[in-house]
Amino acid sequence: MESNNYLPPMLAGDSIIQLVYINVKQMASLSVRKLDDKIVDKLRIRADQHGVSMEEEVRRIIEQAVSNPTRLGDMATQYFGTAHGMDFEIPEHKPHVHPIDLSE
Numbered sequence: 001m002e003s004n005n006y007l008p009p010m011l012a013g014d015s016i017i018q019l020v021y022i023n024v025k026q027m028a029s030l031s032v033r034k035l036d037d038k039i040v041d042k043l044r045i046r047a048d049q050h051g052v053s054m055e056e057e058v059r060r061i062i063e064q065a066v067s068n069p070t071r072l073g074d075m076a077t078q079y080f081g082t083a084h085g086m087d088f089e090i091p092e093h094k095p096h097v098h099p100i101d102l103s104e
Contacts, residue, residue, distance in 0.1 A: 040054075047057035070078075071093065080086045 043054055043057060047054045050057060050060075052060070073091075073093070
């Protein structure tokens with residue numbers, strides 16, 4: 001945990017009391033209005049299938065939607081890597097030095 005505010009130790013009789021205030025990270029809240037009942041029902045079923053609350057299911061869906069997509073090489077390693085008897089190296093992904101010319 002991070003401490004944002006630090007107060008020097010204070011004497012209280014024979015004891016030293018030190019107070020450190022911990023800043024607790026605030027989490028954002030989001031309300032979504034005008035959801036179709038069918039969508040809410042499907043969300044409820046999906047959450048139940050995953051054994052989580054609807055709120056947790058929505059958090060997972062949003063996190064997945066805004067996360068970086070899985071690269072093909074990472075997916076190949078996941079499904080066909082050393083855990084499945086295959087041992088291969090995937091070259092490091094590097095951006096193109098020169099943009100591809102598609103004008104022709």
